[in-house]
Amino acid sequence: MLSVVPTARERARARTTEAILAAARTQLAEVGAAALSLRAVAREVGLVSSAVYRYFPSRDELLTTLIIEAYDAVGEAAEAARAAADGTARESWVAVWRAVRAWAQAHPAQYALIYGSPVPGYAAPPDTLPAAGRVGVVLGAIATEGRADDPSDPADHVVAAIAPDVSATLGVDPRLGPAAVSAWTLLFGTVGFELFGQYENVVLDRETYFDHVAGAAATAVGLP
Amino acid sequence: MLSVVPTARERARARTTEAILAAARTQLAEVGAAALSLRAVAREVGLVSSAVYRYFPSRDELLTTLIIEAYDAVGEAAEAARAAADGTARESWVAVWRAVRAWAQAHPAQYALIYGSPVPGYAAPPDTLPAAGRVGVVLGAIATEGRADDPSDPADHVVAAIAPDVSATLGVDPRLGPAAVSAWTLLFGTVGFELFGQYENVVLDRETYFDHVAGAAATAVGLP
DNA sequence: ACACTTCCGAGAGCACTGCTCTTGACACGG
DNA sequence: CCGTGTCAAGAGCAGTGCTCTCGGAAGTGT
Known part of the structure; x- marks a missing residue:
């Protein structure tokens, strides 16, 4: 809890979160907001769609x-x-x-x-x-x-x-x-x-x- | 073609087209443009989704x-x-x-x-x-x-x-x-x-x- | 060092979407 | 009365958001 020095898990989580956001930004620029697909974002990151829900609830x-x-x-x-x-x-x-x-x-x-x-x-x-x-x-x-x-x-x-x-x-x-x-x-x-x-x-x-x-x-x- | 007095078929077609548009307007007001579903429109009109494509190509x-x-x-x-x-x-x-x-x-x-x-x-x-x-x-x-x-x-x-x-x-x-x-x-x-x-x-x-x-x-x- | 808890990714599945294609029934005009 | 053209229906494809379960890995306390 509130560790100043992040654990390996925390760092991995931050990395994945940023990767998802980067893919989402790309998607957004390419197809627009309403067509932004969570599954496509997941594919680009190399995750399965359900895994993304561990990082963003919706x-x-x-x-x-x-x-x-x-x-x-x-x-x-x-x-x-x-x-x-x-x-x-x-x-x-x-x-x-x-x-x-x-x-x-x-x-x-x-x-x-x-x-x-x-x-x-x-x-x-x-x-x-x-x-x-x-x-x-x-x-x-x-x-x-x-x-x-x-x-x-x-x-x-x-x-x-x-x-x-x-x-x-x-x-x-x-x-x-x-x-x-x-x-x-x-x-x-x-x-x-x-x-x-x-x-x-x-x-x-x-x-x-x-x-x-x-x-x-x-x-x-x-x-x- | 271009008959001044519409045949029964033409009138039926005009009626159905207007019914689809009316349902689409309702849908639009209720859920917005991006969420406007052609299938929902069809349901409201009492048609199956594919039938709508006879009136609007997309x-x-x-x-x-x-x-x-x-x-x-x-x-x-x-x-x-x-x-x-x-x-x-x-x-x-x-x-x-x-x-x-x-x-x-x-x-x-x-x-x-x-x-x-x-x-x-x-x-x-x-x-x-x-x-x-x-x-x-x-x-x-x-x-x-x-x-x-x-x-x-x-x-x-x-x-x-x-x-x-x-x-x-x-x-x-x-x-x-x-x-x-x-x-x-x-x-x-x-x-x-x-x-x-x-x-x-x-x-x-x-x-x-x-x-x-x-x-x-x-x-x-x-x-x- | 071992047990326990927490977290995470994968996979299957549900209900939905736009759209295509085929099939069978009906109305219209010659 | 019969061919032609129009129509609605249904199945199906590829995709969507989201939920749930399950096995394994990482971290924690004793």
Whole structure:
């Protein structure tokens, strides 16, 4: 119990768990979430299907692990982009937007897993909530850092529509809440629409359009 | 062939086709798209599974029919809302936004089918493209009707990022293109985020927040 | 060193899926 | 009235998630 130095069994278990996850990630990228087959994962690892259940109690549990991984990955991409940017707050903002889009392009199946329609019969467990907010935290920090005093604050009842926790966690002025949530929505809406084919025959130059939207959103949250 | 007066066989075929579609709609609402089972549909209709293949060559064909139906339904909801509104262009705009949201709340599975992640291994056939644009057409028409002269037009290269067909089909000023596409994205992004649970513990008062976003989007497309 | 407990992988099996193919019955048109 | 074309049914294939049992291996306490 809680041994600091892992036993051979524990190490073997960790290795197998990681092998299963690696195979699941491959499967996910190749066939998508809904077609992810536990038996195929088992085959790839060299196990029989029932053995996998010793590591994940169900297919949904496996998916949950992948979902958290994906949230963390896109959050890390956003944080890395912010860390790498050294210009104005507006430039950081655009850099983070671009990073999220680039991550989605590179990992479409993971993106669909977390921002597409939920897998049928699958209810996202609360475990995923903290990981889901990382991109929002990054954007909120940038907006607060670079915000000019903006006279066009929303009415009080609109401000109250956003949970106080959000402003607190993000460290932003509560009056920025609605605009921040809206910008966050627009970011993932734009990335999703492009990825899921809604911009087919509509948006010709995706980069130019995306940068324009990112800039407009920056203005909307008060970045000069 | 192409008989004006349908034979008994043709009528029977049309009846069975409609019965299958009705059962599929029920299934879709109950278990979602990815779990829609052709055998379950057949059972509900009172057929054996293989008989369904006389009417739809594959499960994907059935889904395609449902997708087009869903696009048409949400488009009709938007058009009806516009027709019923008799105030300013801004009021019409907000009414259409609300109608889309209400439709999505009433038909979450259909909404997920068309605006969620694509069903795995399923590529949306071109048949769905015209139906997909109906909501955009309604919004574009309202924006054009009520637009005030707006000095903040985007740069030429941004305008050129949007397909000319779009402005032509929507009948809007091409300079409005980027803002219109962005507003369209924000509408479905917001509705989708609410429906798929991303606003859990984030947006408390959904109606107030939604109306605020709708109004901001109206301003962004130049509605006074 | 031996016994005991825990863990793990394999295999069989259940109920389900999409889809194909064959077979027999029925309705329609010449 | 009889050939033709359409239809539903049934069996079957390969696959799925998941459960249960069983034998062996690894770790633990005496």
